[in-house]
Every structure is written in structure tokens, then in C-alpha cells.
Amino acid sequence: MSTVRMTVAQAVVEFLAVQHSERDGVRRPLFAGCLGIFGHGNVAGIGQALLQHETRATTEGRRPGLPYVLARNEQAMVHTAVGYAKQTDRLQTWVCTASVGPGSTNMLTGAALATINRLPVLLLPSGTFATRRSAPVLQELETSYAGDVTVNDAFRPLSRYFDRVDRPEQLPSALLAAMRVLTDPAETGAVTLALPQDVQAEAHDWPAELFAERTWHVARPPAERSRIEAAAALVRSSRRPMVVAGGGVHYSGAEVALEALCDATGIPVGETQAGKGSLVHGHPQLMGAVGSTGTTAANALARGADLVIGVGTRWSDFTTASRTAFAAQGVQFVNLNVAPVDTAKHSGLSVVGDAREALTDLARALGDWTVEDAYLVEQQEAWAAWDAQVEAAYHPGPEVTEALAPGVLTQAEVLGAVNELSAPRDVVLCAAGSMPGDLHKLWRVRDRRAYHVEYGFSCMGYEVPASIGIRLADETRDVFAMVGDGGYLMMPTELVTAVQERVKVIVVLVQNHGFHSIGSLSEELGSQRFGTRYRFRGEAGRLDGDLLPVDLAANARSLGATVIEVRDRAGLADAVRAAKAAPDTGPVVIHVTTDPLVSAPGSDSWWDVPVAEVSELDTTRDAAERHARHRAAQRPFLTPTADPGDTHPGDPR
Numbered sequence: 001m002s003t004v005r006m007t008v009a010q011a012v013v014e015f016l017a018v019q020h021s022e023r024d025g026v027r028r029p030l031f032a033g034c035l036g037i038f039g040h041g042n043v044a045g046i047g048q049a050l051l052q053h054e055t056r057a058t059t060e061g062r063r064p065g066l067p068y069v070l071a072r073n074e075q076a077m078v079h080t081a082v083g084y085a086k087q088t089d090r091l092q093t094w095v096c097t098a099s100v101g102p103g104s105t106n107m108l109t110g111a112a113l114a115t116i117n118r119l120p121v122l123l124l125p126s127g128t129f130a131t132r133r134s135a136p137v138l139q140e141l142e143t144s145y146a147g148d149v150t151v152n153d154a155f156r157p158l159s160r161y162f163d164r165v166d167r168p169e170q171l172p173s174a175l176l177a178a179m180r181v182l183t184d185p186a187e188t189g190a191v192t193l194a195l196p197q198d199v200q201a202e203a204h205d206w207p208a209e210l211f212a213e214r215t216w217h218v219a220r221p222p223a224e225r226s227r228i229e230a231a232a233a234l235v236r237s238s239r240r241p242m243v244v245a246g247g248g249v250h251y252s253g254a255e256v257a258l259e260a261l262c263d264a265t266g267i268p269v270g271e272t273q274a275g276k277g278s279l280v281h282g283h284p285q286l287m288g289a290v291g292s293t294g295t296t297a298a299n300a301l302a303r304g305a306d307l308v309i310g311v312g313t314r315w316s317d318f319t320t321a322s323r324t325a326f327a328a329q330g331v332q333f334v335n336l337n338v339a340p341v342d343t344a345k346h347s348g349l350s351v352v353g354d355a356r357e358a359l360t361d362l363a364r365a366l367g368d369w370t371v372e373d374a375y376l377v378e379q380q381e382a383w384a385a386w387d388a389q390v391e392a393a394y395h396p397g398p399e400v401t402e403a404l405a406p407g408v409l410t411q412a413e414v415l416g417a418v419n420e421l422s423a424p425r426d427v428v429l430c431a432a433g434s435m436p437g438d439l440h441k442l443w444r445v446r447d448r449r450a451y452h453v454e455y456g457f458s459c460m461g462y463e464v465p466a467s468i469g470i471r472l473a474d475e476t477r478d479v480f481a482m483v484g485d486g487g488y489l490m491m492p493t494e495l496v497t498a499v500q501e502r503v504k505v506i507v508v509l510v511q512n513h514g515f516h517s518i519g520s521l522s523e524e525l526g527s528q529r530f531g532t533r534y535r536f537r538g539e540a541g542r543l544d545g546d547l548l549p550v551d552l553a554a555n556a557r558s559l560g561a562t563v564i565e566v567r568d569r570a571g572l573a574d575a576v577r578a579a580k581a582a583p584d585t586g587p588v589v590i591h592v593t594t595d596p597l598v599s600a601p602g603s604d605s606w607w608d609v610p611v612a613e614v615s616e617l618d619t620t621r622d623a624a625e626r627h628a629r630h631r632a633a634q635r636p637f638l639t640p641t642a643d644p645g646d647t648h649p650g651d652p653r
């Protein structure tokens with residue numbers, strides 16, 4: 001057996017550089033590169049290995065297989081990797097290397113975000129000495145109850161696969177298991193290989209074949225025929241069926257199959273955050289967002305649906321309006337998903353399989369079945385009424401604008417301007433605050449890969465770093481990162497990384513001096529917007545003084561971004577056009593001020609957030625009463641969905 005002598009870190013880098021994913025016969029490098037921040041835990045291990053890898057490529061006049069990108073914050077670099085993975089339908093991602101201790105624990109939030117959103121990222125936190133020869137070392141966690149616990153154990157619950165490589169001999173099996181999980185559509189998420197700092201630098205004789213190119217097939221498992229037939233029978237016996245399209249529609253590339261099913265049957269579609277864009281704006285069956293941040297059209301149909309076909313959705317509380325959206329007596333569910341964990345939810349008919357394959361099979365099984373004409377008319381009318389509200393929110397009249405302070409706009413008109421002046425293929429991106437909900441209901445999607453809202457973890461600070469990942473994944477699209485002032489303050493750092501890499505991202509920084517989202521939630525729950533405004537501490541010792549003199553435009557400029565400040569309504573359109581026209585050399589920030597008290601049109605929906613059951617405050621007591629009334633409408637969905645194939649002729653009598 002021929003062997004190659006390398007360190008563990010060199011072996012990791014050389015292995016990762018030659019991994020590929022393949023689906024539908026198209027092969028791509030699995031890793032676009034390695035994001036990192038070095039410290040004493042990885043500088044001489046993974047750091048040295050990346051240097052050697054890059055130096056060899058430069059000498060040979062080619063790009064390295066695993067190029068290195070220096071990030072500014074470890075949490076942020078995971079967001080960049082996630083943004084990339086989502087934009088490439090989970091077929092490609094990045095590696096993230098961090099030093100021991102805080103460098104590694106900074107990645108925990110990113111790990112949770114990736115796993116919850118089911119998006120692949122490979123994390124390489126460094127660990128303290130496996131040999132313990134200098135223990136305790138800088139940044140080492142010491143506990144009195146165990147000798148083998150490190151801060152990296154905190155990755156275990158957040159990772160879909162976790163391993164710590166304490167001996168070089170363990171590395172090959174750890175690497176292979178990691179690749180399998182990353183490329184498994186049902187299991188993917190954060191994959192963590194913890195690499196102790198001394199092990200990274202340790203030399204070993206590796207079997208040469210470890211470094212052969214490998215291709216990981218991303219499967220499209222078909223659903224069992226009996227499940228498809230049962231689902232088709234349920235559809236045929238329904239009168240008001242509805243599809244709820246989740247992220248799985250995008251990840252499996254099932255949009256065309258979904259459109260064909262809707263065209264043939266007239267079944268309407270409501271979309272989750274991850275599934276938005278499954279049908280593009282203008283499709284007659286598209287009812288838009290469903291659930292707590294849904295359109296009145298989708299929510300009206302959801303209330304009356306007798307059969308709900310979830311495709312690639314995890315049925316989060318926002319999608320189900322905390323189990324109040326689907327209100328018809330006897331409503332039944334069909335759950336079509338590649339991840340078995342999602343198919344048993346709501347006592348639905350479980351159809352385990354790839355969304356594109358299963359939708360195609362379902363359409364075939366339904367033949368020429370269609371919904372009744374009256375249901376089509378209802379869809380059309382519900383949508384027209386909602387779309388008129390969107391139009392009005394995008395273009396507010398004087399009754400709204402005259403009440404605003406000079407230079408202050410509404411959030412909906414900002415979204416409207418970006419929607420109308422961006423190119424159809426440009427990507428809009430958001431994660432937390434009030435904009436995800438407004439985008440969900442208001443944004444008109446014109447291209448299936450053009451809507452990117454991270455709403456599994458809804459992590460403030462995701463926007464700027466993820467926009468870099470999206471742009472790196474597809475340089476033919478402009479990326480508009482919509483970020484609130486709160487989200488921006490949490491993670492403006494990666495503007496510097498965008499400057500370094502000359503990556504053009506357009507950040508729309510919406511200044512409303514605090515939390516519009518949590519402010520209105522607080523008010524609804526009787527907590528009077530307490531602690532949600534960015535203001536001076538006032539005379540009475542409360543946070544209700546004057547606005548703070550922060551200048552986020554100057555902040556962005558100081559980090560190297562080109563900044564365009566919107567001073568009035570006319571300036572908004574000019575700013576979007578100028579950002580589009582800006583050279584492809586670095587980040588552009590549009591700074592715009594909005595009024596946090598003007599909200600987008602309502603969803604006729606609810607979201608369950610607990611309210612204090614006893615209180616000294618009238619506002620809280622009123623909110624508790626409202627909450628109890630809403631809770632009465634919650635449905636447990638425990639009635640088993642009738643399985644038409646379930647006749648059990650073989651049952652003993």
C-alpha cells in the first residue's frame with residue numbers, strides 16, 4: 001500500500017479539496033473554499049496546511065482546490081457558508097476553521113442555524129491538546145467532574161454529525177462519515193469535526209487512496225407507489241385541497257413539477273418562508289405566504305381547506321399560525337418530505353421521498369382530476385383583493401406619507417422600491433426583525449432562486465455575511481440584504497470581508513432606532529414596547545429619552561463600504577438605481593430611515609407567544625385575555641388521516 005506522510009491538518013485540507021457532490025448527473029466541487037480565523041489552535045495546523053495548499057497551487061499557476069478566505073467573526077463565517085449552501089440548493093458549501101475556545105464557541109450559533117434550516121456546513125473547531133501535555137492551556141475549559149469535556153462538546157446537540165479526532169487513525173472514517181451526512185438530503189445540517197491543536201500538527205502515513213477524488217451522489221429517493229396512490233385518493237375525495245410549499249421544493253428543484261401539478265389540477269399553493277418562490281408571482285394558483293405572516297388570500301383558503309398537502313415543509317409555528325391556520329372540521333394532511341421526521345407531523349399521511357419525484361408521480365396518479373370551477377374563482381378573487389393591498393402598501397398615498405416626519409419612509413415602500421427596481425433574478429435576503437414577515441407577505445418573487453429569508457433560526461446578524469455567500473455562489477445576480485438597525489449592529493463586521501474579497505453586495509440598512517418587530521410584539525402582548533427602543537436613558541431613569549446620535553451610514557463608510565443615504569422619497573428610487581449601477585468591486589450600503597409605527601397590511605392570523613397569566617399591569621391583563629381567546633382556536637391535529645389504502649384484508653378476523 002502506498003502511503004503519503006502528512007500532518008492531520010494537511011490530510012484534512014487535501015481530502016476536502018477533492019470532494020464533489022453530484023445530482024442529476026451534474027458534478028460540482030462540494031466545498032467552494034475554507035473560511036477562517038486563526039489563533040493558536042489552528043494557525044500551525046489547518047493554517048499551515050492551507051498555506052502549503054495555496055503555495056503549491058500558486059507555484060503551478062492555478063487556483064487552489066480549497067481557497068482560503070479570512071473572515072472577521074466566526075459566527076459570521078458560518079452564515080456566509082450557509083448563505084452559499086442555500087443558494088446552491090445544498091449541493092455546495094464551505095469549510096469553516098476556528099481556533100480553540102472562543103473562536104470555536106463563536107461558531108455555535110452558526111451551527112444551530114445550519115442544522116435548524118437543514119443546510120450543510122462543515123465546521124472545524126480546534127480543540128485543546130489531546131495529549132494534555134501542557135494542560136490547562138489558554139482557553140481550555142476545566143471541569144471537576146470529567147477530564148475529557150471541552151467547549152466543543154457544545155457542538156454535539158447542534159450538529160447532524162459530530163466527531164473529535166483524537167488520533168490520526170480516526171481521521172479517514174470521520175471524514176467519510178462527515179461527507180455522507182453533508183450530502184444526505186434528509187440528514188444534512190452542521191457537521192462538526194473537532195480537531196485538537198496538537199493532533200492537527202501530528203504527522204501520519206496516510207493510505208494514498210484517501211486523497212483520490214470522490215463524488216457524493218445526492219439522492220432523489222422516490223416515494224412508495226402505495227403512498228402516492230393513497231395521497232391521490234385523498235386528493236380526489238377532497239373539495240378544497242391546498243398545497244403548502246416549503247424549502248424542500250427549492251432544494252429538490254421541484255418548482256416545475258409543482259407548477260405542472262397546479263396547472264393540471266387547479267390546487268392552490270401557500271408558501272412558507274423557505275418555500276417562497278416555489279411558484280413565481282402571477283401564477284394563478286399562487287396565494288403567496290401562508291401562516292402568521294401570510295397573505296389574507298392564502299390564510300382564507302387555509303382556513304377552509306379540507307386537505308393540506310405539505311411539500312418539503314417542517315410545519316413550523318409561523319407556517320401553521322401556531323396550529324390555528326388550518327381550521328376546517330376534519331382537515332387532513334398529506335406530508336411529502338425526504339426527511340421522515342417531517343412526514344408524521346399533524347397525523348398526516350406519510351409520503352417519504354424526493355419532492356420533485358413525488359410531485360411528478362402524484363400528478364400522474366391524479367390524471368385529469370381537477371378542483372371545481374367555483375374554487376378557482378375563489379382563489380382568483382382572494383388573490384386580487386390581497387394584491388391590491390400590496391400595491392397600496394408599496395405606493396402609500398398622502399394620507400400615510402403626510403403623517404411621517406420629513407425624510408422618513410414606510411418600510412413597505414422601501415421593500416416596494418427594491419422589488420420594483422431590482423432585476424427579477426436579483427436575490428433579496430433577510431433573517432430577523434420586522435422585515436422577514438413583511439417580505440413574506442409583500443415581496444413579489446419573479447425567479448425561483450431570488451428569495452432568501454432565513455427563518456428557521458431568524459438570527460439577527462445573518463444578513464451581511466450571508467449576502468457574501470450568496471454573491472459568491474452566483475455572481476450573475478445582485479444581492480439585496482435587507483437589514484434592520486438592530487441586526488446591522490450585531491454583525492456589520494463582514495462588510496470588511498466583502499471589501500477584502502471585492503464582493504458586491506447591496507445592503508439596505510433600515511434605520512428605525514430599535515426593534516420595530518419586538519416593539520409591536522411587545523405592545524400586542526401588553527408589555528408596552530419596554531426596552532425595545534434605542535434611546536438615551538431619560539429623566540425618570542427609563543429608556544425613553546431622545547434618539548441616540550448613532551450614524552450607521554458613517555459606520556458602514558468607515559468599514560470601507562460605498563454608502564448612499566436616502567434623504568427623501570425620491571431619493572429612494574435613485575439610491576436603488578445607483579446601487580445597481582455601482583461597480584462590481586465591493587459592498588454598497590443604502591441607508592434609509594423608516595417609521596417603526598407604520599405596519600404592513602395584516603395577515604388575519606396569529607402567532608402563539610405566551611403572556612403573563614397574572615400581572616399588575618392592565619395592558620398585560622388585556623393581552624392575556626386576547627391570548628386565551630386565540631389559544632382556544634388551536635388544533636392538536638391528532639385525528640389520524642384516513643389512509644385510503646388501509647383496508648387490511650389480511651387482518652385476522
Ligand SMILES: Cc1ncc(C[n+]2csc(CCOP(=O)(O)OP(=O)(O)O)c2C)c(N)n1
Pocket residue numbers: 432433434435457458459460461483484485486487488512514515516517518596
Ligand atoms: C441574535 C438574535 N437576538 C435576538 C433576537 C430577537 N429579535 C428578533 S427581531 C429583534 C429586533 C430586530 O431589530 P432590527 O434589526 O432593528 O429590525 P426591526 O425589528 O426594527 O425591523 C430581536 C431583538 C434574534 N432574532 N436574534
Ligand SMILES: [Mg+2]
Pocket residue numbers: 433484485486510511512513514515516
Ligand atoms: Mg430596527
